[in-house]
Amino acid sequence: MLNDTHQASLRSWVDSANDADCEFPIQNLPYGAFRKKGSCDNHQIGVAIGEQILPVASLLGLTDLSAIAREAAAACDSPTLNRLMALGPSHWSVLRQALSQGLRQGSPHQALLAPSLVPTTEAEFAVPAQIGDFTDMYTSLDHALNVGRLFRPDNPLMPNFKWLPCGYHARVSSIGVSGQRFLRPKGQVMPAGESAPIVTATRRLDYELELAIWIGTGNPLGEPIGLDQASQHVFGLGLLNDWSARDIQAWEYQPLGPLLSKNFATTVSPWVVTMEALKPFLSAWHRESADPQPVPYLESTLNRERGAIDIGLEAWLHTAAMAGEGKPPHRLSKTNFRHNYWTIAQMVAHHTINGCNLCVGDLIGSGTQSGPGPGESGALIELTQGGKRPVTLPGGEERTFLADGDTVILRARAERAGFRSIGFGDCAGTVLPARG
Numbered sequence: 001m002l003n004d005t006h007q008a009s010l011r012s013w014v015d016s017a018n019d020a021d022c023e024f025p026i027q028n029l030p031y032g033a034f035r036k037k038g039s040c041d042n043h044q045i046g047v048a049i050g051e052q053i054l055p056v057a058s059l060l061g062l063t064d065l066s067a068i069a070r071e072a073a074a075a076c077d078s079p080t081l082n083r084l085m086a087l088g089p090s091h092w093s094v095l096r097q098a099l100s101q102g103l104r105q106g107s108p109h110q111a112l113l114a115p116s117l118v119p120t121t122e123a124e125f126a127v128p129a130q131i132g133d134f135t136d137m138y139t140s141l142d143h144a145l146n147v148g149r150l151f152r153p154d155n156p157l158m159p160n161f162k163w164l165p166c167g168y169h170a171r172v173s174s175i176g177v178s179g180q181r182f183l184r185p186k187g188q189v190m191p192a193g194e195s196a197p198i199v200t201a202t203r204r205l206d207y208e209l210e211l212a213i214w215i216g217t218g219n220p221l222g223e224p225i226g227l228d229q230a231s232q233h234v235f236g237l238g239l240l241n242d243w244s245a246r247d248i249q250a251w252e253y254q255p256l257g258p259l260l261s262k263n264f265a266t267t268v269s270p271w272v273v274t275m276e277a278l279k280p281f282l283s284a285w286h287r288e289s290a291d292p293q294p295v296p297y298l299e300s301t302l303n304r305e306r307g308a309i310d311i312g313l314e315a316w317l318h319t320a321a322m323a324g325e326g327k328p329p330h331r332l333s334k335t336n337f338r339h340n341y342w343t344i345a346q347m348v349a350h351h352t353i354n355g356c357n358l359c360v361g362d363l364i365g366s367g368t369q370s371g372p373g374p375g376e377s378g379a380l381i382e383l384t385q386g387g388k389r390p391v392t393l394p395g396g397e398e399r400t401f402l403a404d405g406d407t408v409i410l411r412a413r414a415e416r417a418g419f420r421s422i423g424f425g426d427c428a429g430t431v432l433p434a435r436g
Contacts, residue, residue, distance in 0.1 A: 001279050005029075005100040008420050012103045013110045014117070016050030023413070023423025024048040029099050030236070030271040030424070031056070031081055034123040043126045045076035045084065048271055048425070049103055051120050058116035059098055062109055069098040081129045081272065085216040085235045086360045092216070092235065096276055125179075125270035128238070129214060129361035131172045135351060136210075136242055136262070136365040138166040141341040143370035146382040162292050165342040165350045170242075170365070171263035178427045182265035184404060184434040187248035201434035202245035202261075204387065205402040209315045209378035209410055211337060211366040212240035212268050213344055215358045222355040227300045230345035231275060233358065237311075237344075239269040239410045239427035240365050246381055246401065268363075269410070269427035277422060281414040282306040285343050297353055298346045307343035311414045312336050313369050315378065319397055320405030329409055330393050333378060335371035404433045 004010075005027065011018050012026040024030065026049065033043040034053055046053040056076035059065055065073065072095035075083035084092070102109045138144065141161070148156025160166065176182070184205060188197040216235030219225050225233055242262065249261030285307035287293055313336060318329035342350075347364060368378040377383045380401055383391055387400035402408070412424040 003097070005096055005276075006280050006419065008418060010100070011105040012049060013105050013107060013114075014050045014052050014103060016052065017103075019050070022050055023425060024050055025420045025422065026100060026103055027420040028273065028277050028422035029096060029103075030273045030277070031084070031128065032270045032272065033080055033126040033128045034118070034270070036118060037122050037124045043079040045078060045081060046118070047099055048120065052117040053120055053123055054099070054103065054113060055116050055118070056095070056099070058113055059102060061112055062102065065098060066094060068094045073098070079126070080361070081214075081235070082361045085129065085214070088217050089232050092274060093276055096274065125177050127175055127177050127268060128270060128272050129363075131175060131361050131363045132359045134170045134172045134175065134266070134363045134365070135167050136170040137342075137347055137367040139340055139342040139347065139367040140370050140378070142339060142372050142376065143368045143378060143382065146370060146377060150381070150386040162341070163295070164298075165347045167347070167351070167367075168257045170266070174263055175266045175268060175363070176429075177268060177270050178425070178429070180265060180267045180429045181432055182243070182429065183432050185245050185248070185260065185264040186434055187245060187260040188251055189247045190251040197251060202248055203401065204246035204381075205431060206244045206246050206380045207315060207402065207408040208242040208244055208368040209313055209333065209335070210240040210242055210368055211311070211313075211412075212238035213347070213364040213366060214238065214272050215362040215364065216360065218359040218362070219352055219357055221357040224297070224352040224355060225348055225358070227298060227345050227349040228302045230348035233348060234275050234344060236272040236274040237278065237424075238272050239412055239424050241267040241408060241410055241427055241429055242365055242368070243267070243429065244379070265429065266365075267427055267429035269425050271425040273422065273424055278309055278311075278414060280419040281310045281416050283308045283310050283338055294346070297349055303343055303345055307345055308338045308340070309344070309414070310336065310338050310416060311412050313378070314411045316409040316411065317393070317399070318407040318409060319393065319403065321397060322393070322395060323407070325395065327395060329407075332380075332383060332391065333375055335369055335376040335378060337366070337369055339371045340366065340369065402431050404431055406431050
């Protein structure tokens with residue numbers, strides 16, 4: 001499954017990619033849609049390498065590029081990743097190999113590619129793919145238990161949770177890239193002890209620490225994707241913040257689920273880390289023997305052996321006061337995707353078991369990621385136990401839920417002994433005051 005693009009000894013002629021703490025070494029090469037800051041140019045597809053971005057279409061100037069790599073590079077002469085995603089895994093892999101060889105230390109192509117580099121600080125980004133549909137999942141057992149105990153102490157877990165990956169159809173139009181700034185949403189809220197709701201700005205605004213699962217090739221309507229074939233349909237992963245208005249959500253979510261409490265904003269990271277780059281970090285997935293074991297379409301030896309992914313996840317908070325005083329963000333939580341109750345392959349297989357057709361560029365949110373230990377909760381509603389225990393920040397500020405001017409930053413890093421660790425870049429969003 002691994003090839004020479006994963007070798008820890010590889011170094012790049014882009015010096016910043018060789019720093020020990022670099023998120024984007026040559027072993028990563030994530031894709032994003034960018035243009036020069038302040039320009040009116042169309043976005044184009046680039047790969048992050050150290051503190052630089054290489055426009056992928058610059059490979060077309062290489063005379064020794066294979067036909068498949070040339071077709072894949074040409075697909076990146078586009079404002080979104082969709083054309084590359086549609087080509088499928090063989091093209092993705094060949095293009096990664098060509099990029100790796102071109103950016104390696106000693107590459108004969110350095111002189112041709114170097115003038116095309118754009119410093120990351122001089123770039124601005126767009127959502128990396130044109131998204132047709134967005135599904136948000138609910139797949140972390142620890143998150144489900146933590147939230148469930150707040151509302152149903154004696155029966156925190158819904159009976160279907162351990163049998164299937166839960167999810168709901170979400171909104172595409174309000175998805176923005178890292179740096180998104182959005183207005184505090186308004187909606188109906190039912191105050192405690194009252195008999196009629198009021199319309200007000202949410203007082204319980206929350207973040208959710210999630211992974212973005214980007215679909216590459218889709219499936220025909222009526223033809224489910226098998227569990228062991230799911231990885232061939234997933235292009236890569238990013239970070240996703242599923243902002244949530246908890247007081248609006250509490251009133252509206254029964255009987256059909258969230259609507260206004262979720263559809264006002266969703267933030268994704270600009271970079272998509274490919275599934276091939278993540279292969280060294282695949283790990284065994286297990287289900288406790290006392291729990292229900294997966295039904296046949298959600299069970300396989302391959303999924304047991306390599307279904308989980310070791311990705312460290314963090315949520316940070318930077319308040320307006322902290323920014324004004326020049327203080328750094330404060331980390332609220334740290335967890336790992338390997339704790340997730342359901343794997344990415346199981347999410348894809350379940351999503352399509354009824355014949356649902358996923359399409360190129362579709363987005364699946366992993367659901368809030370929480371772990372079993374203290375400080376591993378992926379949302380404020382868990383960290384503050386529903387607002388009962390405020391989080392105290394280094395400067396003395398307290399938060400039960402988010403305040404206007406707060407910026408939430410999600411971060412992730414995949415690490416394993418013997419391999420270069422790779423990062424995902426920041427996924428940041430800022431809360432603005434409600435209108436009116």
